[in-house]
Amino acid sequence: MDHLDRLENKSVNILREAYSQFKNLGMLWSIGKDSTVLVWLARKAFFGHVPIPLVHVDTHYKIPEMIKYRDRFAKEWKIDMIYGENKVALDSKQTYPDGNVSRLQCCKFLKADALKHTLNGDWTRYRLNHKKGVYEIDENREAFTGVIVGVRADEEGSRSKERYFSPRNKENTWEFGDQPPEFWNQYKTDFKPGTHVRIHPLLDWTELDIWEYIQREKIPVVSLYFDQGEGKRYRSLGCYPCTTPVDSTAKNVEDIVEELKTGKFANIAERSGRAQDKEDGGGLEELRKDGYM
Structure with a gap:
């Protein structure tokens, strides 16, 4: 395997x-x-x-x-x-x-x-x-x-x-x-x-594993993950008032896989676009202790 x-x-x-x-x-x-x-x-x-x-x-x-x-x-x-x-x-x-x-x-x-x-x-x-x-x-x-x-x-x-x-x-x-x-x-x-x-x-x-598996299995995902022509896409999805897209021109799954392999986001947290994480000092431990997913 x-x-x-x-x-x-x-x-x-x-x-x-x-x-x-x-x-x-x-x-x-x-x-x-x-x-x-x-x-x-x-x-x-x-x-x-x-x-x-x-x-x-x-x-x-x-x-x-x-x-x-x-x-x-x-x-x-x-x-x-x-x-x-x-x-x-x-x-x-x-x-x-x-x-x-x-x-x-x-x-x-x-x-x-x-x-x-x-x-x-x-x-x-x-x-x-x-x-x-x-x-x-x-x-x-x-x-x-x-x-x-x-x-x-x-x-x-x-x-x-x-x-x-x-x-x-x-x-x-x-x-x-x-x-x-x-x-x-x-x-x-x-x-x-x-x-x-x-x-x-x-x-x-890992994030790369997920996208490579999506690519291999041809799993349909929300199009918000892809650049719609504005040079931005969502890397992590949440509520719209607290979630922002990242700079990216990846328009499909293959582009995202290649983008991740280049290490573009190697030093940027996957949830960096989730504002509530920053309010909690970069972690969600207290929320997760109370049941947050």
Whole structure:
């Protein structure tokens, strides 16, 4: 096997292990390249079908093209699609774009809190009705005991402290200093009752690995990643008030692969266009301790 084959094989193995070990399992889909690769791997792992509900946290500040992409491929790939939101914060305008909270507080309200309560089933969830082509209130409020996430260790500092199977408590709080050892591809999947587990099949992948895999597999991704003629593209996707593009003339996947191989971004963080990271001093550890993806 070549390098990408080995990565794919390991990720598929982790996906199958997670599916066999955890009863109520979900998979987070941020609509970005990493979580989209994760969906693609799940389709491979389960022979074209994704037997795990996909969960998206809708802040209502995502770039519109991202939501269009989500719904298009959720329907095309026949995905069991769920989204959640922090309706209270949105209705009371406790957001950064409304000028009432900081970027980090906004991320906590619209992402971390919304994610926690969506996974726990405390707040309303919306499920795609494939027959009608619309989202409806989900009557199933059962909590997810495990969730698969497209986190990569090289993407941001706090993510490098994760494990493939990373336990949280029932409030989704992450004790990053108390994680189980994982040696020789041996993973701990037996946790005490009430433990919420995050599973990270892409932990060893790099940004270049992701794009080379997208190139090899011809995976459709949001066009925001490509230069549309203005000499700029998004390297990392988030909410539009806090995400800026990078200078780049890469117009397709092949261009991005070549650009990364030149080392153009070798000393520039992948999330350098995410303003909330700078507000947090360059790291997201505190937010991630509270459940931020």
